[in-house]
Amino acid sequence: MSLNQPDLDLIADYVGGALDGTPDEQRVGDRIRSDAEWARAYADLTAAFGAVSSDLRAFGATPERMPDDVWAGLEAALSSASTAPNGEFASGQRPKEPPTFTAPRDNRPPSRHAARRRRWATPVVAAIAVLFALSLTIFALKVPTRNFGDSGSTGADAPAAVGGAPVLQRASGRDYTDETLVLATDFGVAYAASAGGRAATAEDSAKAPQVAPSYAAPVPPALSSLTIPSNLGRCLDAVTAIMPGQVLGVDYATYERTPAVIVVVRTPDDSRWVGVAAADCGNGGAHLLAQKRLD
Amino acid sequence: MSEISDEGLLAAHAAGDRDAFAELVRRHRDRLWAVAVRTLHDREEAADALQDALLKAYRSAAGFRGEAAVTTWLHRIVVNACLDRVRRRQARPTVPLPANTVDREGRPRPEPASPVIDHDTHLVVRQALAQLPEEQRAALILVDVQGYPVAEVAMILGVAEGTVKSRCSRGRARLAVLLGHLRTEGNRADNGDVSGVSRAGMDQAGGRPA
Numbered sequence: 001m002s003l004n005q006p007d008l009d010l011i012a013d014y015v016g017g018a019l020d021g022t023p024d025e026q027r028v029g030d031r032i033r034s035d036a037e038w039a040r041a042y043a044d045l046t047a048a049f050g051a052v053s054s055d056l057r058a059f060g061a062t063p064e065r066m067p068d069d070v071w072a073g074l075e076a077a078l079s080s081a082s083t084a085p086n087g088e089f090a091s092g093q094r095p096k097e098p099p100t101f102t103a104p105r106d107n108r109p110p111s112r113h114a115a116r117r118r119r120w121a122t123p124v125v126a127a128i129a130v131l132f133a134l135s136l137t138i139f140a141l142k143v144p145t146r147n148f149g150d151s152g153s154t155g156a157d158a159p160a161a162v163g164g165a166p167v168l169q170r171a172s173g174r175d176y177t178d179e180t181l182v183l184a185t186d187f188g189v190a191y192a193a194s195a196g197g198r199a200a201t202a203e204d205s206a207k208a209p210q211v212a213p214s215y216a217a218p219v220p221p222a223l224s225s226l227t228i229p230s231n232l233g234r235c236l237d238a239v240t241a242i243m244p245g246q247v248l249g250v251d252y253a254t255y256e257r258t259p260a261v262i263v264v265v266r267t268p269d270d271s272r273w274v275g276v277a278a279a280d281c282g283n284g285g286a287h288l289l290a291q292k293r294l295d
Numbered sequence: 296m297s298e299i300s301d302e303g304l305l306a307a308h309a310a311g312d313r314d315a316f317a318e319l320v321r322r323h324r325d326r327l328w329a330v331a332v333r334t335l336h337d338r339e340e341a342a343d344a345l346q347d348a349l350l351k352a353y354r355s356a357a358g359f360r361g362e363a364a365v366t367t368w369l370h371r372i373v374v375n376a377c378l379d380r381v382r383r384r385q386a387r388p389t390v391p392l393p394a395n396t397v398d399r400e401g402r403p404r405p406e407p408a409s410p411v412i413d414h415d416t417h418l419v420v421r422q423a424l425a426q427l428p429e430e431q432r433a434a435l436i437l438v439d440v441q442g443y444p445v446a447e448v449a450m451i452l453g454v455a456e457g458t459v460k461s462r463c464s465r466g467r468a469r470l471a472v473l474l475g476h477l478r479t480e481g482n483r484a485d486n487g488d489v490s491g492v493s494r495a496g497m498d499q500a501g502g503r504p505a
Contacts, residue, residue, distance in 0.1 A: 008468055009465055009468070012464040012465050012467065012468040013460070013461050013464050013465070015464060016460050016461070016463055016464025016467065017460050017464075018457050018458075018460035018461035018464050020457075020460075022457075044477060045468060045471070045477065047476075048467075048468070048471035048476040048477040049464075049467050049468075049471065051471070051474070051476040052439075052467045052470045052471050052474060052476055053439055053467070055416060055420050055470075055474055055476075056420065056435065056439035056440050056470075057439065057440075057442075058416060058417075058420075059416070059417055059420040059421070059440055060439070060440035060441060060442060062417060063325070063329075064325065064328060064329035064332055064333065065325050065328070066324045066325050066327075066328035067338075070328065070338075070341075070342045070345070071324060073342065073346065074320065074324070074345065074346055074349060075317060077346050077349075077350055078316060078317045078320065078349065078350070078353060079317070081350055081353050081354070241355070242351065242354070255383075256383060256384075258382060258383055278379065278382070284453060285375070287375070287379060288379070289379055289382075289383050
């Protein structure tokens, strides 16, 4: 700690009690008592804190009541969830299907974001369809099918898997958006190829074929820890707690410029979902930035 | 259901009572909404974040172990949903503390200033809060605006109490500059970058620069 000049962050911590019981508390206190500049900064900050707290209390004293339309949408969403086939909490089991947010949101006036999206969604979807068809062919050719064991993985480094099923890993270098998440589903083709050109089955899971990571681009540094199988496993556990199903693959990419793990899940009803998990996925939850049903 | 505790409602929900969770949310809806809308500063985003968070809570209720109060648990889910959204839209520029301002001897120091006298303090405060790093903002909203104890906020945010105090303290220091309670030689001379937001807010609200 440098004590050559008033350190406002440090003095702020001192004033706010963040240094209580730490060695810095004594050191900063001594400096305030012995240095006029520090004493003045301390006095100024103390006075300013009182004024700021007063402003914030006044701000908080104004009620922020939930608007009726927001409450109506929320009630509808909860009602929809309660009538969904996955509402069986009595047994303590988690839902069998991913959450469906579409219907509840329709009960609210469309947001300006939604209105914006609709204006250009149609041409974008058409473009995506073309890209998707192209990417299916390319990716099916690129993904290696060798076993993880071939790369010298040990038990501790076992590839992430959910329920013993294989999890394809790659770094596509893509910056996904809500509209382009569909591109992540070329995992499904790759997996189908690795499983003999057909959809995944329980038998496939039992065989648990492993597919080596395919890094066409660098893994974003923020996601590097998630390439460790045990960390990725915790992340996928958290994701599948929200989106129950079989994880087909993950893409270490970005979502709207934020580093994110794109997780493709096939649900028991054979629909595909994409979950976008933040870099701290698996650390106290999935930390999903977005999720989307694709079919 | 009004006589049933929050924990009882959550247990009833977990046991299959279809109305229990909605009743639980109804009890706390305004507080949860206030946290969401004050953190995100956007009504639509707040509505989306709250809906996502409460549906998540609805579905994960069976996993509630009672380590914290139900309201703390709900707030934690809502705050995390809000912070996820803040991070997604890339945090707005933040205002550093005036560490490089100098006095007559060329030594850095802050100076006190007259408090903001403004006809719409709320607008100024809202704008200033929006300039803070999201973690400082969330801590200040929960502690200073919503009035939750530091210990509870530590549980909501999943950090140590000392971390909450530090985030609040440093956030207050930045707000002190933004709100004109703490000025520097630099921004007194030209009302420069540090006080720019505060000035903009006051100009819009018809207030006077400090």
